Amino acid sequence: MSVRLECLTVRYGDFTAVDGLSLELRPGELFGLLGPNGAGKSTTLRVLIGQRPPSSGQVSVLGHDIVGDWSRVKPLFGYVPDRENHFEEFTGRHNLRFFAGLYGVPDARVEECLHLVELDEAAGLHVRGYSLGMRRKLLLARALLHRPRILYLDEPTANLDIHSGKVVRRILRQLVGEGCTVLLTTHNMEEVEEICDRVAILCKGRLVALDTPLALRQTHSERKVDVILRDGSRRVFDLEQDRERGVLAGHVERDAVASLQTREFNFHEAFLKLTGTAFD
Amino acid sequence: MRWRILHTLLVKELQRHLAQRGGIVLALMLVAASLLMTLFQADAASGTPMLGAVEKCYIDVWDHDAWVQHLRDHVPADMAKRIRFRHIRRQFGPDATITYPQGAGAIQMRPAPSADGTPRVKIWLWHPDETGSGLAPFEAWFWRESARYFQKQAADSSATNALHVEVERSQLRGGVDAKASIVSALVLFALFLSCVYLMPSLMCEERERGILLAQALSPASPLEILGAKLLFYPAAGIALAATLAGIARPAVLAQPFFWLALTASACGAVGIGLTIASLARTQRAASMGALCYMFMVALFLFICQQGKIGILPNLALEYHGPRMLHAALSGDVLWFHWINLAAAGLLAVCWLTLATFVFCKRGWQT
Known part of the structure; x- marks a missing residue:
């Protein structure tokens, strides 16, 4: 297993943010962590x-072990936080070169990462002039500098335009193809269905569902026809x-049906059913 | 500590200042101030007295006679704590000189040699300022009471042996030198700017924006991240301070005392800066913390000075720093300046210990 959580509990005083969470992330898996605000996603990260x-x-x-062997764990992962944290006064390239210096990776890798996130043309500009999307892509580039075996992403496609979102998803699938394990939190349901291999849904610190998006679709799809x-x-x-099946068949036989549409899987409704909370 | 990582972090600190330029502009302004002072006060190398206030007046006597006893018995109540009688022979140092602390003046009552057997006495007035105005209230009291004593003596006896009084005035060496004072202030400001203002401010900015976390998740250890900051800012402060002092008084750079004083002050300033950086969560709080600290210390020293509290100021690094640097810059390092240095070193150790404790307690990433 790449990452193993066994009965993880995190308390802030009397408040339990994560309550006995057990998860296993497999190598080369893109794992989605979903949940409403306060579900415990950020605390887990x-x-x-x-x-x-x-x-x-x-x-x-x-x-x-993440506590006892932290110095060995640290070089294994990359992290894309939910809020950007660059040196505003440096250029994009300068930011990456600084971290490349810390990781001991050559400048060629900096250019490679900039090219990967399609920031090579803007790399010479100061970060303070970057759009939110560019800043997030620079975060991803930074997290990939040292070729981590595990990548944690907190809302990686938030504030990205459609094209940039696609670029990030493509990169993530590419990384997974290369054997990297990716754990992401997101609010984008389409994204979960599109790229995640498995999904865990958290609510109030507890795991309420864990499966592939397809299995969740099969389990929670409404077999209804409009x-x-x-x-x-x-x-x-x-x-x-x-x-009702018989009545519908009768309408079809009599050619009384003008339009017929099966109901699509609705993750929002499935989520609402599982957690009792609207997804926001 | 790995040199590659330390080097990367040190270069980053420098490049941040080169990119932001605010700190560099301020440093250049200090250098300009030092240059201007040197240009316009080129002929005042010996120093110009500035403040001549006498906090304490020593009455140093050779013989404890009736005259001295009269003076002792007639010290006004408002001067009682500021006038001190001493037997002069006990005050000589190994080099046959008497050293008075800063802010003190003296009236020495010395028997003078006489060829004809006539009793002679030399009243030697020592004042820190050029004009002697600081000693004037004590001098007025001394002459007034002396006159009363001799008038009484004359009335009581018919003795005709006249006492010849010889008066000499001298300025104490090591008084407040205006140029040295201003340069000392610039030097201390440079250290505080670098270690107490810039270091906590930028450290908190990195923490607030999450950059410190990003660095902490890289191979750089917390010790290396902190070490780079604790190397860069004191080094920058000392370099700027030495530049300012060197422009004004180049000879000071050859004085080991100057470098020791600078190092002790810089270490103390780093301790203060790191304590502020550990306590403050945001850049704004750090800046306010640095300014509040400076204000509180200034107020504390002012209250102690006004309240004639002699012991408490010794607890402030800012009490010893100016004295040491002024002595080094004016070329008048006396024995008690070494005590200032020892005290500053001790305070620096205390501040660094406190900073380490607060840092360990409060953490540094969030």
């Missing part, structure tokens, strides 16, 4: 990047009910 010790439970990364009949009336048929 804070534990994984060593900024918060677990109150109880164990966390290991590639076999190294029908507009030729007389102009609208009907909804529940395909789980034998009687």
Whole structure:
């Protein structure tokens, strides 16, 4: 396993932010962590990047305990925070070169990462002149400098335009293809369905669902059909009910159906059903 | 500590200042001030007295006779704490000189040699300022009471042996030298600018914006990140301070005492700066903390001076710093300046210990 969380509990005083969370992230997997505000996603990430010790439970990364063996864990991962943290007075390239100096990677890798996130043309500009999307792409470039085996991303595509969002998703899939394990938190349902191999849904610090997006779709899709009949009336048929299936079949046979549409999987509704909380 | 990482972090600090330029402009202004002072006060190398206030007046006597006793018995209440009688023979140092502390004056009552057997006495007035105005209230009291004593003597006896009084005035060496004072202030300001203002301010800015966290997640250890800051800012402060002092008094750069004083002051300033950086969470709080600290210390020293509290100011690094640097810059390093240096060194150790404690307690990343 790349990352293993066993009964992870994190408390802030009396408040339990993460309550007995157990997860296993496989090598070369793109894992999505979903949950409403206060679900414990950020706290889990804070534990994984060593900024918060677990109150109880164990966390290991590639076999190294995150508390006892932190110096070995640190070089293994890259982290893209939810808020950008660049040196505003430096250029994009200068920012990456500084971190490249710390990681001991050559300047050629800086150019490679800038090219990967399509920032090579803007690399000579000061970061204070960057758009939010450019700043986020620079964060991703920085996290990839040392070719980490695990990548944690907090809302990686927030504030990105459609093209940049696609670029980031492409990069993430590419990394996963190369064997990198990616853990991301996001609010973008389409993104989860599009790129995540597995998804965990957290609510109030507890794990409420863990599966592939497809399995979640199968489990939580509504087997209902919206029908507009030729007389102009609208009907909804529940395909789980034998009687309603029969009625629908009768309408089809009589050619009384003007329009028929199956209901698509709605992650928002599935999420609402699982957590009792609207996704925001 | 790995040199590659330390080097990267040190270069980053320098490049941040080169990119922002605010600190560099301020440093250049200090250099310009030092240059201007040197240009316009080129002929005042010996120093010009500035403040001649006498806080304490020593009455140093050779013989404890009736005259001295009369003076002792007639010290006005408002001067009682400021006048001190001493037997002069006990005050000589190994080099046969008497050293008076700063802000003190003296009236020496010395028997003078006489060829004809006539009793002679030499009243030697020592004042820190050029005109002697600071000693004037004590001198007025001394002559007034002496006159009363001799008038009484004359009335009581018919003795005709006249006492010949010889008066001499001298300015004490090592008084307040205006140029040395201003340069000392510039030197201390340079250290405080670098270690107490810029270091906490930029450290908190990095923490507030999450850059410190980004560095902490890199291979750089917390010790290396902190070490780079604790190397860069004192070094920059000492370099600027030495430049300012060197422009005004080049000879001071050859004085080991100057470098020791500078190092002790810089270490103390770093301790203060790191304490502020550990306590403040934001850049704004750090800047305000630095300014508040300076204001509080100035107020503390002022209150102690006004309240004639002699011991408490010794607890402030800012009390010893100006004295040491002034002595080094005016070329008058006396024994008590070494005590100032020892005290400053001790205070620097205390500040660094406190800073380490607060830093460990409060953390540094969030």
